[in-house]
Amino acid sequence: MASLSIRQIRKVYTNGVEVLKGIDIEVQDGQFLILVGGSGSGKSTLLNMIAGLESVTSGEIRIGERIVNELQPKDRDIAMVFQSYALYPSMTVRQNIAFGLGVKKVPRAEQDEIVERVAQTLQITHLLDRRPAQLSGGQRQRVAMGRAIARKPALFLFDEPLSNLDAKLRVEMRAEIKRLHQRLKSTIVYVTHDQIEAMTMGDLIAVMKDGVVQQLGTPQDIYDNPANLFVAGFIGSPSMNFIKAELGVDQAGAPFIALDNAGRPMRLALPFAAAALSAYVGKTVILGIRPEQITDLGTAHGEAGQELHCLIDLVEPTGPDTLLTTTLNGTAVTCRAHPREAVLPGHSMALAFNLSKATLFDPESGQRIA
Amino acid sequence: MKSMTPARFILYLLLALFMLYYIAPLYVMVSTSFKTLDEIRSGNLLSLPHAINGAAWQRAWSSACTGTTCEGLQPFFWNSIKMVLPAVGISTLLGAFNGYVFAHWRFRGSEWLFTGLLVGCFIPFQVVLLPMAGLLGQFGLANTTVGLVFVHVVYGTAFTTLFFRNYYVGVPEELIKAARIDGAGFFLIFRKVVLPISGPIFVVCIIWQFTQIWNDFLFGVVFASGEAQPITVGLNNLVNTSTGVQEHNVNMAAAIIAALPTLLVYLVAGRYFVRGLTAGAVKG
Numbered sequence: 330m331a332s333l334s335i336r337q338i339r340k341v342y343t344n345g346v347e348v349l350k351g352i353d354i355e356v357q358d359g360q361f362l363i364l365v366g367g368s369g370s371g372k373s374t375l376l377n378m379i380a381g382l383e384s385v386t387s388g389e390i391r392i393g394e395r396i397v398n399e400l401q402p403k404d405r406d407i408a409m410v411f412q413s414y415a416l417y418p419s420m421t422v423r424q425n426i427a428f429g430l431g432v433k434k435v436p437r438a439e440q441d442e443i444v445e446r447v448a449q450t451l452q453i454t455h456l457l458d459r460r461p462a463q464l465s466g467g468q469r470q471r472v473a474m475g476r477a478i479a480r481k482p483a484l485f486l487f488d489e490p491l492s493n494l495d496a497k498l499r500v501e502m503r504a505e506i507k508r509l510h511q512r513l514k515s516t517i518v519y520v521t522h523d524q525i526e527a528m529t530m531g532d533l534i535a536v537m538k539d540g541v542v543q544q545l546g547t548p549q550d551i552y553d554n555p556a557n558l559f560v561a562g563f564i565g566s567p568s569m570n571f572i573k574a575e576l577g578v579d580q581a582g583a584p585f586i587a588l589d590n591a592g593r594p595m596r597l598a599l600p601f602a603a604a605a606l607s608a609y610v611g612k613t614v615i616l617g618i619r620p621e622q623i624t625d626l627g628t629a630h631g632e633a634g635q636e637l638h639c640l641i642d643l644v645e646p647t648g649p650d651t652l653l654t655t656t657l658n659g660t661a662v663t664c665r666a667h668p669r670e671a672v673l674p675g676h677s678m679a680l681a682f683n684l685s686k687a688t689l690f691d692p693e694s695g696q697r698i699a
Numbered sequence: 700m701k702s703m704t705p706a707r708f709i710l711y712l713l714l715a716l717f718m719l720y721y722i723a724p725l726y727v728m729v730s731t732s733f734k735t736l737d738e739i740r741s742g743n744l745l746s747l748p749h750a751i752n753g754a755a756w757q758r759a760w761s762s763a764c765t766g767t768t769c770e771g772l773q774p775f776f777w778n779s780i781k782m783v784l785p786a787v788g789i790s791t792l793l794g795a796f797n798g799y800v801f802a803h804w805r806f807r808g809s810e811w812l813f814t815g816l817l818v819g820c821f822i823p824f825q826v827v828l829l830p831m832a833g834l835l836g837q838f839g840l841a842n843t844t845v846g847l848v849f850v851h852v853v854y855g856t857a858f859t860t861l862f863f864r865n866y867y868v869g870v871p872e873e874l875i876k877a878a879r880i881d882g883a884g885f886f887l888i889f890r891k892v893v894l895p896i897s898g899p900i901f902v903v904c905i906i907w908q909f910t911q912i913w914n915d916f917l918f919g920v921v922f923a924s925g926e927a928q929p930i931t932v933g934l935n936n937l938v939n940t941s942t943g944v945q946e947h948n949v950n951m952a953a954a955i956i957a958a959l960p961t962l963l964v965y966l967v968a969g970r971y972f973v974r975g976l977t978a979g980a981v982k983g
Contacts, residue, residue, distance in 0.1 A: 382876050403882035415877035419895030428891070429881035480881070 331393035331406070331483035331516055332358045333379070338388035340374055340540075348374050350540040351388070356518070356533065361510050363531035364520045365563070371540040373488060376520045380486050381405050392484055403432075408477035409486040412493060414469040416461035422448075422472050423457040429480045447475045450509075467498045474506070478513070487519040491526065503529060524564050528552065536560045553686060558695035561617050561688060567652060570623075570662045572616045573692065576609045586616050589658050591640050598635065600685055601699045609691075609698060617688040620652065620663040623680050625670035634681030639664075644674050655680070732756060732952035739947050755948035759956060763949050765936035772953055775933025779913060782844050782929055783960075786851040787908040793852065794859020794904060795897060799889050801860065802867035803875050813864065819857030824917050827854070835922060844927045847919065851912045858911075859904050866900040867893065902971035910961050930957045 333356040340349040348371045356362045364372040377383040379390055381402035390397050397405045408429075416425050423444055430440045448454040451471045461469055470490060477485055487506075491499045507530050510517055521527055527534050528548045536543045536551065536559070544556040555561035561569045575587045577596070584603050585596045597616075599606075626636065642661070643654035651671040653664045664680055672678045689698040727744060732755050734748040761771040801813045831850055832841070840846030870893065878888045919929040928936075934957045938950050 377876075380876075380880060382879065402876075402880045407880060409877065409880050411873040411877060413871055413873050415871065415873035417874065417878070417892050419892075428878075428883075432882040432887065476877075476881075 330358050330514065332356060332391075333362070333484060333516060333518065334389075334391040335375075335379070336389045336391075338375065338378065338390065339386045340371070340378065340383070341386045348540050349378075349386075352540075352542055354535055354542065354545060356516060359514045359516055361507075361517045361519065361530060361532045363527040363534045364518065364537060365522065365524060365527040365534060366537035367522060367563075369539075370537040372520045372522075372537050375537075376486055376488055376518060379484075379518060380407055380409050406483040407486055408480045408482040408484075409488065410470075410473045410477050410490045412489040414461070414473040414490075414493075416469055416472055416476075418461055421458050421460055422453065422464070422475075425461070425472055426475045426479050429476065433480075443479050447479045450478065451475050466494050467502065470494065470502055474509070478509075483516065485515055485517045487517065489521055490519075491521075492523075506530065525566060528564065534564075536563060538563075554697075555617070555688065556697055558615065558617075558690045561690070561697075565619060567620050567663050569617050569619050569688075570660070571690075572618070572658050572660050572662060573613055574616055574658050576606060576612060576614045576689070578603055578610050584610070586614075588637075590637060591656065595637060597637075597682055597684060599687065599689070599699075601689070605699055606689070609689075613692055614698060615690040615692050617690060618662075618682070618684065619686070620665040622683045622686055623662065623664035624683075625666040626679050626681050627670055628667045629681030629683065634683045636679050636681055638677050639680050640677050641672055641674055644671055646671070653678075653680075728951045728955055732759075732948050732955060734948050736944070736946060736948060752948075755946070756952040756956075758946070759937070759949045759953035763937050763946075763953065764940045764942065765933050766940055772930060772933050772937065772956055775928055775930040776956065778844060778923075778927055778933075779930040779960075782847045782851070782927075783909060783912050786848045786855065786912050787905055789848070790852045790855035790859050790908055791901065791904045793856050794861075794863045795894070795901070796889070797856065797860040798863025798865075798867045799893055801864040802870070803872065803893075804885065813860075816857050816860050819854075820861060824854075828917075828921055832922065841922065842924045842927055844923070847923050847927065847929070850918050850922055851908075851915070854918075855908050855911065859908065862904050862907070863897070863900055866897070870896065899971055902968050906964055906968055909964050913961050933957075 333354075335352055335354040338349055338352040339347065341347045352371075352375060354362065364375060366372045374383060378385055379392075381397065381400060381404075385398050392405055392407070416422075417428060420428065426444050426447055427440045430443060435443070444457070445454070448457055451474060453468065453471050453475060456464060456468055456472070461472070464472065473490070490506075491502055494502060503526060506519075510530075519526075519530060527536075531548055533545065534548055534551050535545045538559050544551055544560045546554075551560060551564055555564065555569075558571065562571065572586075572588070576599075577585050577587055579585055579596075579598075582603050584599045584601055584606050586599060588595045588597060603610075624634075626634075639655040639657070641653050641655055643652075645652040645654075646668055648668075650665045651668045653666050653671060654661050655664065656662065666680075670678070690696065691698055730746075730748055731739060731744075733751050733753070734742070735752055735754070738749060759771055761773050762769055763771045765772075765775070797816070801809060831853075835841045835846045835849070838846070838849075840849060874892060875888060878892050883891065913929075914931060915929070916931040916935065919932045920935070923929065923932070934953055937953050
């Protein structure tokens with residue numbers, strides 16, 4: 330068990346490409362940190378640097394109280410689970426799990442004991458004498474985790490461990506890793522490109538893009554208060570609606586958003602203080618509103634909502650909810666409604682817009698305004 | 700089972716013809732080697748021997764003249780064995796090690812070094828003859844089996860490195876990373892993780908090297924004389940040593956003896972050879 334602290338980490342390759350541009354992340358002992366981002370965001374590079382598999386250009390990585398920048402992977406007290414599982418093909422499951430212990434010269438009897446215990450924890454006891462080639466994807470994943478657990482590291486590193494599994498198994502293993510974390514209370518750094526994994530598993534999420542941490546926070550905080558357009562669009566499925574619109578102020582001095590609803594000009598009042606927005610009045614801004622904040626009147630019952638009649642273009646039932654698509658200001662806008670309330674495509678229905686959690690972004694910088 | 704259409708019939712006919720065409724020389728060699736000289740002179744090249752007569756094999760192995768000595772191919776055969784085993788072993792192991800480094804432990808300039816080694820594959824034997832002779836002379840290895848082993852190891856390492864490197868490029872990098880995190884070092888990873896999965900490429904390499912080195916004539920005739928000459932040189936001397944009559948049956952038996960070890964290696968490991976080649980090709 331240990332904390333992890335990443336301070337001003339930069340990585341520049343010899344060809345001059347800067348893949349990490351000053352990363353600062355503090356992870357408490359026992360926390361589950363998710364590094365999430367698209368490909369090329371630098372998340373895997375950062376993980377490899379924590380592991381000691383890539384060198385650090387500048388900055389400082391501490392595991393516990395130790396600065397580990399110059400330490401070999403084996404001296405960092407870490408374990409890593411890879412996307413491809415990276416099980417040793419020529420060894421049995423038992424040998425795979427015990428390999429690291431053998432290298433550390435743990436006595437044979439103790440090795441056997443640890444392997445047994447780990448196998449029980451992960452329910453792979455019956456697989457111990459098989460080779461990786463004889464295992465299914467989910468079983469390999471478990472063995473890879475077993476190999477990591479056996480070493481009792483201070484820090485676990487996961488590199489997209491679920492990407493090679495099918496959808497159903499992925500959900501199962503997701504829950505299992507989370508349960509494992511709750512039981513072992515270990516510190517984990519987990520890299521993924523899947524925002525659902527990030528939301529469901531992490532205590533702390535670092536959303537990365539172009540070698541910069543766009544936002545670091547708890548899942549709920551990042552979901553409710555995205556720092557910029559990228560984070561707002563990346564986290565959440567279906568993603569947040571972005572509507573380009575002009576910001577106005579009415580006679581009473583309250584800000585509103587001007588909308589073109591199928592040719593009819595309309596307004597949505599914003600629950601923000603006009604003073605904070607004064608610089609943007611009369612200019613185009615981007616309104617960010619999540620699909621569940623636009624719903625049918627029945628579902629919205631009791632909540633503050635502004636009613637608009639909208640023409641529905643597309644209806645996508647998901648089971649618990651039905652996703653409706655309408656067009657505002659020339660942009661497709663997704664709404665989440667109760668299946669019973671959904672109308673057929675081409676019909677109009679009343680939708681309640683709840684703007685209490687709406688966000689505004691500067692269209693040029695992409696940064697959050699309000 | 701598919702029915703025999705005319706097209707298929709023609710196909711099989713062609714295949715059978717080609718098979719006969721390819722096997723004919725071997726047939727002639729084997730049948731001639733069991734004939735007596737009289738039979739060869741009076742009979743047809745393609746006819747079967749009247750009786751199996753092993754005298755020619757006896758002579759080829761132990762008493763045919765190769766220049767001034769008349770001990771048959773036997774001493775040359777053992778020379779070749781003494782040369783081929785260490786040469787194949789050393790060059791294959793070196794290649795495995797080099798390949799591991801070039802595939803998974805790249806260092807500054809390693810690409811250049813690898814390219815340099817590749818060029819080594821394309822240097823014709825003849826080019827290195829003179830400088831190599833000088834080098835062997837300086838080391839005091841001229842005309843010895845050790846010298847021949849050295850030459851073949853130097854020449855073969857370029858090929859074996861290429862084979863192993865291309866095979867190991869297909870070994871996922873994450874495997875090496877996992878082992879590093881597990882605490883294993885450079886040599887331990889090689890021994891415990893990489894070598895145990897190298898079976899197919901070892902077979903390819905051993906067959907390739909064995910065939911190359913066993914069948915080599917040029918290095919053998921240039922760098923070894925008398926005591927250390929390999930079987931290819933022995934065969935040449937045997938065939939060219941004229942005692943008035945050309946003993947075709949002995950020549951044929953000698954040629955088969957010289958070719959037998961490589962044939963054997965192919966028969967035993969040929970299946971893996973094709974498999975290993977394609978595995979390396981696809982992954983490389």
